[in-house]
Amino acid sequence: MHRESIREWLAASPVRLAPMASYTNVPFRQVAVQCGSGFTTNEEIDADALARDNARAVRNARTDVDLGVVAMQLLGCTEETMVPSALRLVEEGADIVDINMGCPVQKIVKRGKGAALMRDVPATARLLTSIRNAIPDTPLTIKIRSGWSEEHQNAVEVARMAQDVGVDAITVHPRTRSQQYTGRAPWDVIADVVAAVDIPVTGNGDVKSLHDARRMMEQTGCASVMIGRAALGRPWVFDPVYEALDDAGRFDYETDVVSRHLDLMESYFPRVEAVLQMKKHLMYYSRTWAGARLLRGELFDLKTTERVREVFSKRVRPIGEAAGR
Ligand SMILES: Cc1cc2nc3c(=O)[nH]c(=O)nc-3n(C[C@H](O)[C@H](O)[C@H](O)COP(=O)(O)O)c2cc1C
Incomplete structure (x- = not known):
């Protein structure tokens, strides 16, 4: 070097x-x-x-x-x-x-x-x-x-x-x-x-x-x-590519990234820590999601990676400006 x-x-x-x-x-x-x-x-x-x-x-x-x-x-x-x-x-x-x-x-x-x-x-x-x-x-x-x-x-x-x-x-x-x-x-x-x-x-x-x-x-x-x-x-x-996307494109891009991040956390950390890390990052990811308040309330009590993923799958497509971006 x-x-x-x-x-x-x-x-x-x-x-x-x-x-x-x-x-x-x-x-x-x-x-x-x-x-x-x-x-x-x-x-x-x-x-x-x-x-x-x-x-x-x-x-x-x-x-x-x-x-x-x-x-x-x-x-x-x-x-x-x-x-x-x-x-x-x-x-x-x-x-x-x-x-x-x-x-x-x-x-x-x-x-x-x-x-x-x-x-x-x-x-x-x-x-x-x-x-x-x-x-x-x-x-x-x-x-x-x-x-x-x-x-x-x-x-x-x-x-x-x-x-x-x-x-x-x-x-x-x-x-x-x-x-x-x-x-x-x-x-x-x-x-x-x-x-x-x-x-x-x-x-x-x-x-x-x-x-x-x-x-x-x-x-x-x-x-x-x-x-x-x-x-x-x-x-x-x-990513400049993300910047150029419309709302629908951004939703798909974000979904793909968050899913991959959940996979990586699950394979890298021991189980208990994986749940903790997933919850912590999803708290950040969910800041701009439609209906985030409900999801975040649910996230708080989750104990397994499967349940964390279930909550993530409930994420709904934002309607135009409702995404708050
Ligand atoms: C939660 C948190 C943890 C941080 N940990 C470190 C760290 O371990 N080492 C470090 O050099 N800076 C650390 N920082 C400072 C950031 O690297 C950065 O300098 C700071 O957040 C300002 O940049 P930003 O306005 O883009 O956030 C931390 C900041 C935050 C918010």
């Missing part, structure tokens, strides 16, 4: 699915890729958990399903677990190792992980250097926010540091840690980072369509775009 490959992969993947913990597991990423997403990133893997051989972390690190290029994201803050975990991900088959520097969740940042890495730039530079040295031939990327808080915004400083220690590409979600997921994501922060570094920058935040993605690339000069929440229940957001 060659570190420069990242430029080629990004060019081939201008719009792709953003990592989302407990959603962007293998089946959902398969569906997103089938709908046209570029290469995907797994949900964050806690390096401490991986070092303990925690079952969920180990499963999330697997690359036994062909997803094309695969980025694996690590969450952590100490060399003791981050360095061996990065090595392990490469041995498992990760093409790219991505470091999470944006997770805003209190129980994560209070342990110094996620967005907390943006607060202590020298310590983070040391951590990234150690990881860089451990995996010298693998593209290493980071995903950052605009900063810790309104008063402490340092995306440009962090990006320059990252470039200096040998990070190969950066994703910017321009909200502060304090903002969590609220308010607007100011895209000008992405443009500031693009102007400050020579390595490729991926923009992220409030992109809801391919049109938005093109706008973000034009406005900020970013090399590619990640879509997060707008892809939940709408993996076809990546």
